[in-house]
Amino acid sequence: MIDLGKKRALIIDDSPAMCSSLRTTLSNFGITRCEMSNSANEAVFRIRQRDFDLIVCDYCLGDGSDGQQILEQLRKSALIAPTVAFLMVTAERGYEKVVSCAELAPDDYLLKPFTAETMRIRVERVFEKKDVFAPIYELIGGGKAEEAITECDRILDLKNKFAIDLIRLKGELLITLGRHEDARLLYEQIIAARAIPWARIGLAKTLSMAGRSTEAIETLELAIADTPQYLGAYDLLAQTHEQQGNAELAQNILEKAVDISPNTLSRQTMIGEMAYRNGDLETAQKAFGLVVNKGKYSFSRSHNDYVNLSRALLDDNKYEEALNVIGDAKKSFENTPELELASSVMESLIYQGTARHAESQKALAKALEVRKEHGLRLSDAVSIDLAKSCFLNDEEDEARALVKDVVSNFYDDEKIQKMVRQMLDKVGRGNESQDLIEKSVTEVIKLNNEGVLRAKNGDLAGAIDLLVAASKRMPENVQVALNAAHALIVDSDRNGWNEGNMFLARSFINGHAAKHANLDKFKKVSALFKDVSLKFGVKVA
Template sequence: MMKKPLVRYSQKTVLIVEDFAEFARSLRGMMSTMGSKKIDLVYNGEDAIQACKERKYDIILSDYNLGDSKDGQQMLEELIEFDLLKSTTVFVMVTAENTTAMVMGALEYQPDSYLTKPFNGHILKSRLDKAIHKKDVLAPMLRNIRKKKWKDALKECELIEEENPKFRMACERQKLKCLMALRQYDKALELTTKIVNERPIPWAMLGVGEVFFAKKEYERAIDLFTDMTNEFPMVLEGYDWLAKTQRVLGRPIEAQHTLERAIERSPKALKRQKLLGDVAEENDDVDTMTMAFRQAVKYGKNSVFASPDEYVKLTKSIGRQLKGNSDVDRQKLLDEAESVFSKLDSRFKSDAGTQFRSAVAHADFSSITNDQQKVEKYLAAANKYYDRIEEHIGCEESLEITESLKHLGQSELAESILEEAVEQYFDDPKFIEQAKKLTTNKNLIANSQKANKLNNKAIKHFSQKEYTKACEYFGQALEIAPNNVNINLNNVQTLLKRYQSGEKKPEILHKAEELLSNITRLAYSDPRYERYSELSRLTQLMMQSL
C-alpha cells in the first residue's frame, strides 16, 4: 500500500465561508498555521458562489448557518449543480448545530467532511489530510466520470483499487455509477449483491434496488427499498426510491406516506417537499399539498432549485381550501395567497413565461373568491405577457394553464397553448392522455400520434445505421410538427452521422445548420439545451472543413 503523501497546504487555494468574523479569523489562523497562503474569506453564500465562479478552490470550509443568505447546504447544492468545483476540491461543512434535521439536510449532498464546533487546528488538519489524500487518489476516476467517460472511469477504478485497497468501497461505489450509466445491469447487480452479502452497506443495497427498478422488476425493488428504509432509516435516498417505485406501480397514497417519513427527518429538502406536494395533489389531500408547497416556498428562498411551480401550486392549493369551506380562516388564506403571488412576480419578474403563468393563476384564484374585477385585470395581463413569451412552456405548465383558461372561458387561448404543447411533447404518453381530456380539436391528438410513429421509425433506422432512411422519416415527422425540438435535433444528429460516414455533401451540413437555426425558443434550463449546444458545436466544426 502506498504511503500517504504529505499535504502541501502552501500550494492549496482555500475559501472560508463564515458569517461570524471572530470564528472566520480563527479558521484563517488554523489554515495559516498549516502553511496555507492563498486564503479567501467571504461572509455569505452568495459571495461564496461568486468566488467559486472566479476561482477554482482546493479547499472550501463553510459554516452551515450563514444568517439570512444561502446556508451551507444550499451553497453546496448550487456549486454541484453548476459544476463549480474541481474533481479534487474538498468541501468541509462546519456548524455549531447538531439537530437531526440540520445534520440530515447537510449530509444529503455529501460534503467531504463534517465538523461540529468547537474544534482545534489539529482536528481540522487531520480531517483535511484524509479528505485531500482520498480525493487526490480518486481524481483520475472522478475526472472521467465528470466527463461521462464511463468505460475509462471503470478502468481507473480497477487501477486505484489495486494500488489503494483501503479505497475499495469508494471505487466500487463509483463503479456502480458507471455500470448503471452504461446500462450493464447484470454486472451492476453482481457487484452490489456481492457487497451486500459481505456487509449490508446502504449505497450497495440502494444499488440492488436501482438495478431491479431499471429492469422493471418493481415488486422486488419495493421489497429491497422497504428493507433499506427499515434497516437504515436515516439514509433518505431509500425513501425517494421507494416512493418513486410505488408511484410507478400506481400506489400514490403509499408514496405519500413514504415521502412524509423522509421529510420528518430532513424537512429542508426542497425537491422532496415539491414531490410530496405533487403526490398529495394526486391523492386529493389538500392540507398536505398546501403544507408541502408552503415549506417548498419557505426553503426555496435562497435555493438554486426554487422555481415558479411551488408558488403557483401553493396558491392553487389555497384556492382549493377556500372553495366551499367555511371553517377556514378565509382572510388569512387570502392574504397568504396575495403574498405568494407578489413574491412570485417579484422573484421571476424578467421571465415573461412565468409572468403569464402567474397572471392566469391569479385570474383563476380571483374567480374562486368571486372577484370579477381582478379576474378581468389578470386576464388582460395574461394576454399581454403571452405575446412576449420567447421560450417553450413546459408540458405540465401547459396543462395547468389550459385547464385554468378553459375554466375562465378563454377557450381560444387555451386551445392555442395546448396545441403548441402537443407539438412539443407528443412523445410523452402521460401528457397526451391528459391533453385528450382538454382539447376540442379532434385532429390534434391523431396528428401528434402520427408524428410520434414517424419519429420512432426514424430512430429505429438510425439505430440500424440507415441514416438516409432515418432522415426521410424525420422529415415527414417535421412536416406535422415543424417546431418540435426533439425531432429537429434527431434530424441534425442523423445528418451529421451521414456526413461522418462518408456522404461528404456540403448540402447535408447546410441542412443541419438550417434545422438548428429554426430552434429559437429553447431555454438554457431546458434539459434539451445541452444536446442542442453540442450538436451546434459539432456542426460548426464540420462546416469549417468545407
C-alpha cells in the same frame, strides 16, 4: 504528501470572528490563500469569480440559509467541480441536522469543538482522496465514462485504501451507461460481504432498470429497515411505487423522509408536487410554503416556487392568499417574460375563482401576448394552467391546442397525463379528457413512426424535414428529438459533413441531456454523434 500551500480555500460563516479563527487554523498547516464570506450569497459570488480547492462552511448561517442549502445548490447548479473539497462545520449534534448534512454527502464534517490537529488530518485525508479520484473525474468530465470505469479498475488493482468509494463510483458509472446487469453483479458482490445502504440502493436501481420492480421494492424496504436515516432509499422507493400507480403510498414514503430531514428543499418540492397530484392540498401548501420561506435566502430560488404555492392555495379556494403569493413573487424577482407569463396565468385563474371575469380575461390576454411575443417554452404545469384559464374564459381552440402540445411533449408520462385529466375535470370537461389525450398520443406516435420509416426506406431528407419540424413543435418530446438527431447524423455520415445539420443534432442531444442521459437511445445517438464527428476530424467538446 499533500502540498496544502498550493490550495485556495473559502470559509463561509456568519461570524467574522469564527471566519478569522478558521483562517488562522488553516494557515497554521499551510493553506494561506484563504477568503472569507459571511453569507451564502456572498460566498456564491466569490465561487462564481474564481475556483477554490477547499470550502469550509458552517452549517448554521445567520441570514436564514444554512450549509445544507449551499451544498445542495452548488452541486445542483454545477458551480463546484467534483475535485473541490467541501467540509461542513456544525455545533449541532441533533439527529435531524447531522442526518441532513450526511445526506448531502459533504466530503467530511466536523463537530464543534474540534482541534486544529483534527482539522488538519481531515483536510489532508480529503485531498488525498481527491488526488486518487482526479483522473477519473477528468475522464467523466470529458464524457469518457467507459474509460473512467477502466481507470477505476486500474486503481482498484493497486489495492487502494479508498477501494469502497471507487467501487461505488464504478457502479454509478455502469448505471449511467445502461450496463445494469454489470452493475447488479457488482452491487450483489458488495452486499454479500456487507449490506451497505448505497449498494442496496444501487442494486434496486439495476433491478428497476431491468423491469424487476417487485424485487427493487423489496431491496429498498430492507435498506430502510436496516438504515432508516439513509434517505435516498425513500426517494427511489416512492418513485417506484408512483410508477406502479401507488401514488398515495409513494407520498407517505416521502413524508417519512421529510420527517427525518425537513430542510432538503428539492425533496420538499417533490412532496409538494406529489401531494398536489394526489389532491392533498394541505400537504402541498405546507411543502411549497417551506420551499418559499427557506428559499428566500437561496441564490437559486425561483419564481416557480411561488407559482407552485399559489396554485395549491387557489385549488383550496384561498384566493386572497394565492394572489398575495403571486404579488410577493413579482416583488421578489426581476420582471422576466417567464415570470410575467406565469404570474398573469395565476392571476387570471384567481380572478376567475372570485368571479372577477373581466380581470381574468385581461390577465389571460396578457399571458397569451407575452407567450407569443417571446416565443416561450412553457413548463408542463404552466401550460396546463394556461389551458385551464383558456377553457374558463371561452378560448377553447387555444385551450385544446395547449392540451395537445402538453400531451404530445410528454406522451409517455402518466404523471403529466394525470394532471391534464384533473384539469379537464375541474373545468367541467372530464368527458373529453380521454378523447383529447388519446388523439394527441396517437398523432405523435404516428408522426414519429412515419419519420423513422422514411429514414429506414432511404428518404433521409424527408425524415429530417418531418422530425425536425416535429421536434421544434414538441421540444420536450425526447423520442422525437433523438430520432431527428439520429437522421441528421446519419445524413452527414453518408453524404459528407453538414455543419448546420450536425449543429442542430447537437442541440437536440444537449437539450435532453439533463433529464434523459440515462436512456439507452440517448447514449446510442450521443455515441453516433461522437463517432461521425471523429470520422470527419471534428473535435467534440
